[in-house]
Amino acid sequence: MKHAKTATQNACKLCNPLGACLAFRGIENCVPFLHGSQGCATYIRRYLISHYKEPIDIASSNFHEESAVFGGSHNLKIGLKNVSDQYKPEVIGVATTCLSETIGDDVPGILREYKKEFKNGSPMPILIHASTPSYQGSHIDGFHAAVRATVKTLAEKGEPQELINLFPNMVSPADLRYLKEIFSDFKAPLLLLPDYSQTMDGGPWGEYHRIPPGGTPASAIVRAGSAKASIEFGSTLEAAKSAAGYLDDAFGIPRHHLSLPIGIKESDRFFSLLETLTGHARPEKYEDERRRLVDAYADGHKYVFEKRVILYGEEDLVVAMTAFLSEIGMTPVLCASGGKSGLLKRRIKELVPEMDELGIKVREGVDFVDIEDEAKVLQPDFLIGNSKGYTMSRKNDIPLLRLGFPIHDRFGGQRMHHLGYRGTQELFDRIVNTVIEQRQNASSIGYTYM
Secondary structure, rough: OOOOOOOOOOEOOOHHHHHHHHOOEEEEEEEEEEEEOOHHHHHHHHHHHHHHHOOOOOHHHHHHHOHHHHOOOHHHHHHHHHHHHHHHOOEEEEEEHHHHHHHHHOOOHHHHHHHHOOOOOOOOOOOEEEEOOOOOHHHHHHHHHHHHHHHHHOOOOOOOOOOOEEEOOOOOOHHHHHHEEEEEEEOEEEOOOOOOOOOOOOOOOOOOOOOOOOOEEEEHHHHHHOOOEEEEEEEOOOOHHHHHHHHHHHHOOEEEEEOOOOOOOHHHHHHHHHHHHHOOOOOOOHHHHHHHHHHHHHHHHHHHOOOOEEOOHHHHHHHHHHHHHHHHHOOEEEEEEEOOOOHHHHHHHHOOHHHHHHHEEEEOOOHHHHHHHHHHOOOOOOOEEOOHHHHHHHHHOOOOEEOOOOOOOOOOOOOOOOOOOOHHHHHHHHHHHHHHHHHHHHHHOOOOOO
């Protein structure tokens, strides 16, 4: 039974500019800059630091009452000048917040004025603007908006190259490192955007870096317009909102659109595409990873078969995980997301045609109150999703397997693998062990062998 609600309670998503700030952090020598209030920057810094365990500076135009009434042009220009003087960045990524979007600030126009007023012969940072109002969309929308804006600002047409553009979605730094390893083993020149594998998961510092080392160089992004192909992960990401879609329209670079490669079937699709694009056979190490994964499926099937799961998170992650769980014999009785693309159910149906027969329920635009209401009826064996579901897990005594972003109450969320055979292997092991632990804790005997 559905109850009418006038407000979201404990949203199953985060704000639009948060995703943009993460994407900008994956560009070399770039400072993320929020055009809005200081509180927005503080909130986003807190969320990112808690998950990635890395310091992150996010500049702000620091709106106040006067800015809200008369516009934030002056604040934005002064903020950009201060950041340029103090940080000496090569790139500043400007994302808008609710307030600046609501009052209608013409950010592209303000940036043009800034370039004229402050150009004094010295190098000026590249300014990239992404429109990311928090009152619509979610953090994943802001992430994609920033990636597309970056490519639109920097990419140029040049002599055709063997380069492959990879737009990997909002995956972990560990996944980004794995993707770079795969392309290296295929001997394929790669443009990975964004690449926060080091900026959000680096080594210790002897002294504080205002801008940490790492990220995709702006000079490399320029060459994106000369690539032979683009690969883009994201089932619900439409071409009109994607970087690969822009490159296809502007430069005729073919867009290869895949689900996140989680599970054997989707990983096979990704590796087969790489074989086609590069002309190289899959290296033996990945055949070994696949064989070990198949063997693990056989060994662990008896534990996970017909287990019932509630799955929640970003739409693209939910789609990929639904296909993977169905592949290993589990039933995601509810697939839920705070996103509202309108594509969630259709994309799940494409990857899991027997969705209706399996009793898979799909809901988009939900909050955690909605999910908890469903859980009381569906009685799942456990939950899969980010840390924001812990209160629901604890209250209803349902185990939670943490996955995605944010993970605030466990250590190492930035080092979790999800993609390819290697990531799927780690996910499968964690799921099987969650089932075993639940069964073991519920036993009156306290057995030590499974």
